[in-house]
Amino acid sequence: MTGPLIPMEMIPEAWNNVIAVLLGMAFGFTLEASGFSSSRKIMGTFFGYDFVVLRVFFTAGITAMSGIIYFDYMGWMDASMLYINPYYVTSAIVGGIVMGGGFALGGFCPGTSFCGVAIGKIDAILFTAGLFIGIFIFSEFYPVLSTMYNSENLGDLKIYEMLGMRKTVFAFLLVLAAVGMFYGAGFIEKKVKKVEY
Amino acid sequence: MTKTANKMEKNRRDGSFYINPYLGGVLLGLVLFGTYYITGRGLGASGAVKSTVVTSVNVVAPEHAMKSGYYSKFLSDDSSPMNNWLVFEVLGVLAGAFLSGTIYGRLKFKVEHSPKITSRHRLIAALAGGMLFGIGSQLARGCTSGAALSGMAVLSASGIVTMLAIFGSAYLFGWIFKKLWI
Numbered sequence: 001m002t003g004p005l006i007p008m009e010m011i012p013e014a015w016n017n018v019i020a021v022l023l024g025m026a027f028g029f030t031l032e033a034s035g036f037s038s039s040r041k042i043m044g045t046f047f048g049y050d051f052v053v054l055r056v057f058f059t060a061g062i063t064a065m066s067g068i069i070y071f072d073y074m075g076w077m078d079a080s081m082l083y084i085n086p087y088y089v090t091s092a093i094v095g096g097i098v099m100g101g102g103f104a105l106g107g108f109c110p111g112t113s114f115c116g117v118a119i120g121k122i123d124a125i126l127f128t129a130g131l132f133i134g135i136f137i138f139s140e141f142y143p144v145l146s147t148m149y150n151s152e153n154l155g156d157l158k159i160y161e162m163l164g165m166r167k168t169v170f171a172f173l174l175v176l177a178a179v180g181m182f183y184g185a186g187f188i189e190k191k192v193k194k195v196e197y
Numbered sequence: 198m199t200k201t202a203n204k205m206e207k208n209r210r211d212g213s214f215y216i217n218p219y220l221g222g223v224l225l226g227l228v229l230f231g232t233y234y235i236t237g238r239g240l241g242a243s244g245a246v247k248s249t250v251v252t253s254v255n256v257v258a259p260e261h262a263m264k265s266g267y268y269s270k271f272l273s274d275d276s277s278p279m280n281n282w283l284v285f286e287v288l289g290v291l292a293g294a295f296l297s298g299t300i301y302g303r304l305k306f307k308v309e310h311s312p313k314i315t316s317r318h319r320l321i322a323a324l325a326g327g328m329l330f331g332i333g334s335q336l337a338r339g340c341t342s343g344a345a346l347s348g349m350a351v352l353s354a355s356g357i358v359t360m361l362a363i364f365g366s367a368y369l370f371g372w373i374f375k376k377l378w379i
Contacts, residue, residue, distance in 0.1 A: 004237030011235065017285040019235055024289020025296070026228045027240055032297035034221030039309055039323075041215075043378045046371035052218045059222020060229060061349035067230035068350060083238040085338055085348055087355035092344075095337025096359040099330050100366020104374045106326015109341035109363075110334065111242035111290065113327065118291045119298030120306040123323040130327020131243065135250045137328065138335040142267035149336060157354040170352065182219075195379050197309070 003077035028115055037115040039107025039123060040197035046104065048192040051185035058178040062171075069171055084156035091149050106130065210302040229350050238282070239347025243334035245287035247271070251278045267335075283343075311378055322377050337362075 005011045035041040044050025072079035106127045116124025160170035251271045255262040262268040298304045310319035334340040337359045348356010
């Protein structure tokens with residue numbers, strides 16, 4: 001069957017929310033089983049004592065990317081139908097920097113904090129409460145922030161187009177970079193003092 | 198069952214066992230790939246919180262919500278903003294994580310923090326961190342899941358730029374807030 005299945009109407013739209021719950025369950029299970037319900041395990045990546053986030057995140061990214069490129073090449077999926085977040089240069093960078101600050105203070109990102117909530121981490125509950133407050137603040141201050149939010153829209157630009165590379169070349173370099181980082185991570189973990197958590 | 202198998206079985210349930218990170222990554226990647234293959238979109242997290250905020254504001258102050266440049270983007274006459282793909286997905290995330298926590302013995306109410314800080318400090322920092330993450334996720338049109346991870350799968354410029362900004366900034370701020378963690 002040629003994907004994406006729901007946009008191609010191979011699966012009726014009515015199933016979309018049921019499928020969302022099932023995919024969400026698989027997502028949540030994998031995150032929790034990998035250790036993402038623990039903020040101190042997550043923060044290990046930033047101090048060098050546990051690179052689980054780096055390993056899981058980049059393995060997942062290159063796995064999904066390879067699958068999409070392969071299926072598109074074989075004609076099993078039309079990758080041009082996949083949703084791409086529009087690239088608004090300033091807000092993508094500033095938003096990312098603000099999120100990084102929140103990461104370092106809170107030790108979670110939204111998806112991982114939900115995993116923490118699910119197993120009873122009270123710090124994750126507070127982080128999630130913070131998300132609600134932060135999104136409310138952003139919405140209320142939208143009139144002030146809207147200029148930045150809407151500036152420099154480059155549309156659904158791909159990273160390899162931006163760099164003037166072929167898709168497969170970029171993908172190959174990304175896989176190499178990931179393997180290099182995994183190797184480096186193992187090396188650093190051996191040098192850094194163990195942290196008990 | 199042999200003695201070692203017994204011991205392993207116990208260890209798997211005392212909360213300390215995690216699956217191999219590369220296995221976890223491949224599984225997560227397959228889930229993400231499956232999401233694109235079936236639905237044509239990626240995974241997400243912060244969007245569900247946004248839907249809840251929009252819905253709440255719309256219930257408490259409908260006029261304010263309609264007039265606002267932001268809430269009104271997500272309001273329509275025919276369906277509630279809670280009837281959203283990400284809301285259902287996040288309900289699944291909670292269920293899936295609960296299942297994993299049950300299997301591996303990690304269900305417990307607790308505040309996890311470095312021995313160098315108190316629970317109170319940890320909770321204040323977690324709340325503040327969540328607030329910043331909430332603000333940033335709206336600016337960048339997605340968080341680590343919806344912008345960065347899903348963006349990497351489709352090689353979107355916005356996703357990869359946001360990912361670099363998140364991790365770069367977290368390394369920098371991580372050293373500033375080092376005392377909270379190690």
